[in-house]
Structure formats: C-alpha cells, structure tokens
Amino acid sequence: MKKFAFTLLLLLFVLVLPEHGHAAAGNKIYLDGQELTAGQDAPVENVKNSVMVPLRMIAENLGYKVDWDQKSKTVTIEQQGKTIKLIVDQTAASVDDKTVILTAAPVARAGTTLVPIRFVSEQFGLTVTWDNAQKTVNIITPETGGNNTGSEGSSGDGGSTVVVPPAESTSGLTMVNGISFSQNRLTIAMDGSSAPNITKMTGPDRIVVDLPNATFSDVFGSGQELDPNLNGKLAVTDYPDVSGVRYSLYSTSPYTVRFVIDLNTSKNYSLEVSGDASKLVVVDLNAQSTEDTTTQPGNNGRKLVVLDAGHGAKDSGAVGVTGKYEKNFNLAVVLKAAELLKQENKIDVVLTRSDDTFLELKDRAGMANKLKADLFISVHANSSGSSAASGTETYYQREASKELAKVMHKYLVKATGLSDRGVRYGNFHVIRETTMPAVLLEVGYLSNKGDESLLFSETLQNNVAASMVSGIKEYLGM
Known part of the structure; x- marks a missing residue:
C-alpha cells in the first residue's frame, strides 16, 4: 500500500510537469530509472536551480489534510501523525515541530504554493539524488517501509535541506x-x-x-x-x-x-x-x-538610550491586512532613530537587535539593565479584531516611567497624524522588568488598512524616528 502511495506521488509529478515548460526545461526526473515526462500545463518552475512543484496539488491528490493561513502565508499539511508547515518566501520550514532550513523558499503562484521537489520527495520517504552532469533528478522508492531520507544535505537541484540536529x-x-x-x-x-x-x-x-x-x-x-x-x-x-x-x-x-x-x-x-x-x-x-571598559556606553558622561525593535525572526508580531510583518516595521524605525541619535554628541545608543534576530523579552530588558541605561524605548505596531481600530498609543508600567511616556507620546502623535489614543498603563515585560524609565510605543494599527499603508511608508518612518529623538532630548533636558 505504501509502495502504491509512493508511486502515486511520482505519477502526480507527471501531471504537473509541463511538456514545454520553459521554467523546468533541462531538468529530467527519473523514478526507479524510468523518466517521468510532462503531461499537463501546470505551474512548475526552476527557482535558483531548484525544481519547484505545486505542493498543494500533490498533497490534495494524496488525500492529505491541507490548511492555508492567508495572513501568515502558511500552508500546513497533516498525514498519519506527520505535520509539515511551510511559509511563502521563507526558507525556514517545520516538520513535526523541528525546524528545517530550505535552500529555496516556497513561492506563491496562481493560488498554489511551489516547493522544491527534493523536499517534497524526501518528506514522503523517497531517496533523491542529483546528477549534475546530466541535469537529472533520480528518485528511488524504498524497498521496505520506514523513513529513508536518502541523500540529505547534497546540493542537488537546490532543494536540499539543512536539518537542525x-x-x-x-x-x-x-x-x-x-x-x-x-x-x-x-x-x-x-x-x-x-x-x-x-x-x-x-x-x-x-x-x-x-x-x-x-x-x-x-x-x-x-x-x-x-x-x-x-x-x-x-x-x-x-x-x-x-x-x-x-x-x-x-x-x-x-x-x-x-x-x-x-x-x-x-x-x-x-x-x-x-x-x-x-x-x-x-x-x-x-x-x-x-x-x-571605561569606554562602555554611558561611562563617558553621555546618556545611554537602549532602543528595542519588538519581535524578530520566528516572532513576526502582528500581521497586517496585506500581510506585512510588524517586526519589519519595528526594526526599520529603530534603525532610523539610531542613526539620528548617533549625531547627538551627548547620547550613546544601543540596539537590542539590529537585524531579523529573535530575542527573549527577558534578554531585552536584561541588556538594558546590564548596561545601566538611562532610558529604554520599545517600538511596536498594534493590531485589533476590528479593522476600524486606528491611532497611536504609548505605554508605561512604573510610575517612574510615566513622565517619559507623556513626552514621547506628545511628539509621536504629531509625527503619525493618527488619532491620539493616549498614554496608558501596560504590564508589558520589557517596561516592567527594566530598572530605568521605559516606555512601549504602539505607533499604529496594522489591522487597519490605512494605518498599515502609512506605517510602511518611508515618510512616516522617518517622522517617527525624528519624533523619538525629540522626545528623548526633551526628557533628558538637552
């Protein structure tokens, strides 16, 4: 029965490889020594030397359960206790909660998701090899049941994977x-x-x-x-x-x-x-x-400000109505604000993250505490179940942070032009566990189409960064 399922999977490849498909031209696929030829005009592409086939079509024809999350662009496939999750345009996939790094990210085409043929085949227990001289993919069905991941790690058609131990x-x-x-x-x-x-x-x-x-x-x-x-x-x-x-x-x-x-x-x-x-x-x-260590930030008579771009890497934060990630907005604003602060001769600035990195909340607060920072400012974008929610909010947790929140919010509202939702108390980890005045800025709502469009504009991001510098300088008396 399993042998039949494997054969069915590869026969489906016959249905999805176009006879004259320019995208997959030059790549031949063999099953147990027999070439699989084209038969149907379906989307198959060669992306960065990786032969890509429609996973959704294959999964559905095999009777697998497939779920699609439009907001996060995630496809989830479940069958006989195995769960695979892939995200469009991201090389990090998940197989039974184990991270797998793809050499070619899934792509969206005509309402389906395309993935490397090697990844698909090996997850279904087939052995896959690549003959670079002949430009051929060789797929071999196992003699017995059980999982055979074959030549995992070979460069092949670009669809190979790195599996974290x-x-x-x-x-x-x-x-x-x-x-x-x-x-x-x-x-x-x-x-x-x-x-x-x-x-x-x-x-x-x-x-x-x-x-x-x-x-x-x-x-x-x-x-x-x-x-x-x-x-x-x-x-x-x-x-x-x-x-x-x-x-x-x-x-x-x-x-x-x-x-x-x-x-x-x-x-x-x-x-x-x-x-x-x-x-x-x-x-x-x-x-x-x-x-x-006398040149450590803040040890030279200058004030030290720690800027925190919320979320990062696997933690995307809120997802906008058009699929934009909060983590990217947060980082863009923080990087712009940092560049402006570097021009101030009385202020040092340290970032909790300067790229798409994941940090635990306690590490963000711990960094500021360890450096004995003067101020901590965390940048975020909000989300709501109602698409009508819009506007700017600033949060503080400790009374010692309230005045900083008022000053930062005054400039932030002017910079966004969005409705003023006020200065609010919030029991957020990064502003609760820090030992210096600390605030969390919610610049706008990604769940609101208008806010989202504005937040991802260069003009708004520049304005918010400048407003942060103005608020910091006023609070520090500069």
Whole structure:
C-alpha cells in the first residue's frame, strides 16, 4: 500500500510537469530509472536551480489534510501523525515541530504554493539524488517501509535541506538563538550554560569566539543566513574596524559553535556575559584593552538610550491586512532613530537587535539593565479584531516611567497624524522588568488598512524616528 502511495506521488509529478515548460526545461526526473515526462500545463518552475512543484496539488491528490493561513502565508499539511508547515518566501520550514532550513523558499503562484521537489520527495520517504552532469533528478522508492531520507544535505537541484540536529542528539547542549552587530559590538543570544572562549589572532587580524557544548537552535536559521553545512555570515557596514562576521557549527565532536569577527585592523575588546539560563554574550570592540571598559556606553558622561525593535525572526508580531510583518516595521524605525541619535554628541545608543534576530523579552530588558541605561524605548505596531481600530498609543508600567511616556507620546502623535489614543498603563515585560524609565510605543494599527499603508511608508518612518529623538532630548533636558 505504501509502495502504491509512493508511486502515486511520482505519477502526480507527471501531471504537473509541463511538456514545454520553459521554467523546468533541462531538468529530467527519473523514478526507479524510468523518466517521468510532462503531461499537463501546470505551474512548475526552476527557482535558483531548484525544481519547484505545486505542493498543494500533490498533497490534495494524496488525500492529505491541507490548511492555508492567508495572513501568515502558511500552508500546513497533516498525514498519519506527520505535520509539515511551510511559509511563502521563507526558507525556514517545520516538520513535526523541528525546524528545517530550505535552500529555496516556497513561492506563491496562481493560488498554489511551489516547493522544491527534493523536499517534497524526501518528506514522503523517497531517496533523491542529483546528477549534475546530466541535469537529472533520480528518485528511488524504498524497498521496505520506514523513513529513508536518502541523500540529505547534497546540493542537488537546490532543494536540499539543512536539518537542525534533533532534540535527542542535542540534549544538554547550549542553543544559539541569534546574533547581531551594532555599535561595534557583537551580541550573541543563547540558552544554556556554555562559557565562551575568546582569542585574538593575527594574519589576518580577527577575534575568534568559541561556544563549547553548543549548536544552533531551531530558530537561528529563520533569522540569520545558514547554509546546508551550517555556515553563515553577517554583513557589517558603517564600522571601519570590521569587515564582517562569520559563524559555523565548527565541530560536532565535541559540539562547538564558532564566531569569527574579521578585522580591518587590530582591535582590543571586552567580553560581557549576562543572564542565567538565557544569556547574552557581548564582544565589545570599543574597549581600550581587554581589561579596560571605561569606554562602555554611558561611562563617558553621555546618556545611554537602549532602543528595542519588538519581535524578530520566528516572532513576526502582528500581521497586517496585506500581510506585512510588524517586526519589519519595528526594526526599520529603530534603525532610523539610531542613526539620528548617533549625531547627538551627548547620547550613546544601543540596539537590542539590529537585524531579523529573535530575542527573549527577558534578554531585552536584561541588556538594558546590564548596561545601566538611562532610558529604554520599545517600538511596536498594534493590531485589533476590528479593522476600524486606528491611532497611536504609548505605554508605561512604573510610575517612574510615566513622565517619559507623556513626552514621547506628545511628539509621536504629531509625527503619525493618527488619532491620539493616549498614554496608558501596560504590564508589558520589557517596561516592567527594566530598572530605568521605559516606555512601549504602539505607533499604529496594522489591522487597519490605512494605518498599515502609512506605517510602511518611508515618510512616516522617518517622522517617527525624528519624533523619538525629540522626545528623548526633551526628557533628558538637552
């Protein structure tokens, strides 16, 4: 019966490969040595050397349960206890709650979702290989039942996957969740007890950070670049000391995650580790020496402001009426505000995240507390079950933050031009657990079509960033 199901799956490929489909031209597919030829004008494409076929059609013809979430662009397939989730235009998929990093993201075409043929085949227990010389995909049905994932990790047609090591093989390991580089500081977010080993090297100049007994977590690949060999890099701009940051699962015996800060010139550093179970590792290149931290932000007589872009990576935040993600709005505004604050000679600014990274709420608050910041400002966009909800709100949790909320809100309302929904009390973690005046800005409602359009305009984002600087300066008496 299972053999029949496998054969049916591949016969369906016959139905979906167009005879003269230019997108898939040059790629031949063989089932147990027999070529599958085209038969029907259905959407099949070659995306970045990855043969893409309509997953929804295949799943429905096999009798699988398929659910589609229009807001999050997520398709969920369930069959015999297996659950697969894929998101359009995102390389992070989920198989039974285990993150799988695709080398080619699913794409939406004509009301269906296209996915790499290798991914589809291997999830149904088939062995898939690629002959680069002949440009052929070879699919082999297993001799017995059970799951055979075959040549997982080969580059093939571009549809291969990187599977984050399953829980049973990583028990007790520290999980690296994300990284960012801002203000000449590398920040690594992780869960676990790994103690970083750091080495300054020459020829070329670089700083190497090893995290022993660690691996990348399921969420890492959804926020950062991660190739099939668990290598990646983080582009660094606007910091002349650093040309880039590389990272990899350096070893599996023992497990070690390595980060390399490539330097343009020799630099000293300071190392800070904060938190308990969830930790932040900060390699600060602003230090004069490995022992001297007098140039830490806020230690030079300047006021330190921590800006927090809400959500990130796997946590998209609110999803707008046209599918836009709150996390992207939050980050865009914070980056613009940070650039403006850098021009102020009496203010230092630190970002909790400078890219699409996931951080726990306690890590965001913990970073500000560890740095002994003067102010903490978290940027968000709101959502409501009613599409009519619109306007701007500012939240505080502690009485010591109320005056800051009033000042920030005054400028924010003017910047958005949206209705004034007032300064409000809110028991949010990041403004409750911080020890300095802290506010959370809800700039507008993504559930409102008009608000959403405005929030994702360059003009509005620039205005909000400028209003944040004005509010900070007034509150600090500058």
